[in-house]
Structure formats: structure tokens, C-alpha cells
Amino acid sequence: xxxxxxxxxxxxxxxxxxxxxxxxxxxxxxxxxxxxxxxxxxxxxxxxxxxxxxxxxxxxxxxxxxxxxxxxxxxxxxxxxxxxxxxxxxxxxxxxxxxxxxxxxxxxxxxxxxxxxxxxxxxxxxxxxxxxxxxxxxxxxxxxxxxxxxxxxxxxxxxxxxxxxxxxxxxxxxxxxxxxxxxxxxxxxxxxxxxxxxxxxxxxxxxxxxxxxxxxxxx
Numbered sequence: 001x002x003x004x005x006x007x008x009x010x011x012x013x014x015x016x017x018x019x020x021x022x023x024x025x026x027x028x029x030x031x032x033x034x035x036x037x038x039x040x041x042x043x044x045x046x047x048x049x050x051x052x053x054x055x056x057x058x059x060x061x062x063x064x065x066x067x068x069x070x071x072x073x074x075x076x077x078x079x080x081x082x083x084x085x086x087x088x089x090x091x092x093x094x095x096x097x098x099x100x101x102x103x104x105x106x107x108x109x110x111x112x113x114x115x116x117x118x119x120x121x122x123x124x125x126x127x128x129x130x131x132x133x134x135x136x137x138x139x140x141x142x143x144x145x146x147x148x149x150x151x152x153x154x155x156x157x158x159x160x161x162x163x164x165x166x167x168x169x170x171x172x173x174x175x176x177x178x179x180x181x182x183x184x185x186x187x188x189x190x191x192x193x194x195x196x197x198x199x200x201x202x203x204x205x206x207x208x209x210x211x212x213x214x215x216x217x218x219x
Contacts, residue, residue, distance in 0.1 A: 035088035039099065043089075046101045050125040097144075104141045106179060113153040116145055116181040120197075122173045133171040138197070139163050142207035145181045146193040150211040158191055158211040169204040171197065177204070189213035 035042065058066060092099030096107055106120035120141065128134030143163050150158050171177070181195035194208045 031088075031091040032094050034086075034091060035099070039088055039092065040095055043092075043095065043099050043101065047105065047123070047125070050101060051123050053125075054127065055124045102140075103144055104137065106141065106145065111152075114149075114183040116149050116179070118145065118179040118181075119176050120179055121176045122171060124173065127173050131170070131173055133173055135167060138167070138171060138205050139165050139207070141179070141197070142181075142195050142205075142209065145179060146195055146207065146209045147211060149181055149183050150191040150193050150209075155191070156213055158189075158213045161190075161210040161212045163207055163209040165205060165207045167205050169199070169202055171204045172199060175199065189215075 088099055090098050090100040096105035097103035104120050104122070104126070106118045108116060108118045110117040122133040122137065126133045126137045142165060143160055147160055178198045179195060181193060184192045184194055189212050191211045192208070193211065194206065196206045197204050
């Protein structure tokens with residue numbers, strides 16, 4: 001995850017992510033340097049492409065040209081494909097959304113053993129319609145944050161058993177929102193967590209999740 005005590009762009013590299021405390025990720029080795037110092041810029045441009053793509057209505061005559069250019073870029077990237085455990089995307093815990101364009105680029109302001117406070121801005125890429133974020137993007141955000149919390153601070157790996165999301169109000173696109181998450185209790189292998197997404201003082205959605213510690217040998 002990522003941390004910033006000031007206003008920051010969604011893809012700005014943060015200063016105090018708690019990768020060291022998340023033992024569940026230790027087997028991946030030193031991840032903060034994956035992709036090099038310019039990797040945050042690459043992720044930022046990828047997010048720009050996503051937002052620009054969904055917002056664009058190209059003239060039909062330009063569609064083949066853009067398709068060819070994107071295909072060429074995909075071919076170049078494919079030359080450097082590596083295994084899952086070696087990829088920067090999803091493993092850069094110091095970056096918003098772990099440096100993975102699929103994940104919401106939330107910025108963490110506070111992190112403890114049992115609580116997270118963060119900021120997130122849904123972009124055009126996450127638009128569902130009428131200025132509101134797609135409903136499916138909210139479970140993704142909650143699963144990421146609650147799951148990271150449940151797996152941090154030396155706890156062994158757990159996987160999501162369920163996420164229940166309540167949609168209270170429209171989640172606006174293009175506006176910074178506040179996210180709060182807590183690890184509420186642990187019962188044996190079970191870890192219960194909850195989260196709230198707020199637009200000012202208004203709770204636009206909340207969620208509760210169960211994460212179950214893996215048994216030895218479970219993937």
C-alpha cells in the first residue's frame with residue numbers, strides 16, 4: 001500500500017508503506033525496487049491510457065491505427081513477460097494500488113495492526129454511469145484493503161471467504177473519498193474486518209468481510 005500525509009496524485013510513490021510488516025509477502029523478496037525508480041511513472045501512464053480509452057470516441061478511420069499501435073505495444077511488453085512471483089505489478093507495496101492498474105489507486109494515511117485510513121479517487125476507468133462508479137469496483141476496493149489488513153502485521157496468509165457490500169449512496173467519480181477499515185476480531189483461523197467509504201460525512205458504502213487463514217499446503 002501507500003502513504004501520504006499530503007495531497008498526492010493517485011500514482012505518486014508514497015513514503016511509509018508497511019511492506020516490512022506484511023510477512024505474508026516476504027517470500028517474494030525485495031519488492032520495492034522492482035521495475036526501477038521510474039516504474040511509478042509507467043504505472044501512472046498506464047492509468048492515463050485506461051482513463052483516456054474509456055472516455056474516447058475515436059473517428060472510425062482512426063480505429064485501425066490505434067488498434068495497431070496498441071498491438072505493437074502489447075507485443076513489446078510480451079517480450080519481457082516473467083512469472084507471477086517476479087512481476088512488479090501487484091507487488092509494489094509502496095505504490096497506490098500496489099502498482100497494478102486493475103486495483104483502485106488508494107493512498108494510505110494511517111496504518112496500524114487493526115486499522116487503515118486512506119483516500120481514493122475513482123477515475124473515468126471505474127465509471128458505471130451517470131457520474132457514479134461501477135458497483136463492481138467497490139467490492140474490489142474493499143477486498144484489497146480488508147484483505148491486506150487481515151494479512152498484515154506478521155499474520156499468516158488468509159484468503160477471502162466473503163465480502164458483503166452495502167451500497168448506501170452513489171459513489172462519485174473524480175472526487176476524493178475517505179476510506180476507513182478495521183480488523184474487528186479474530187476467532188481461530190477466522191479474521192473479521194469491516195470498512196466504510198465516505199464522501200465527506202456521508203457513508204456511500206460499507207462492507208464486512210471474512211478472511212480464513214490457510215492450512216499448511218493450501219495455495
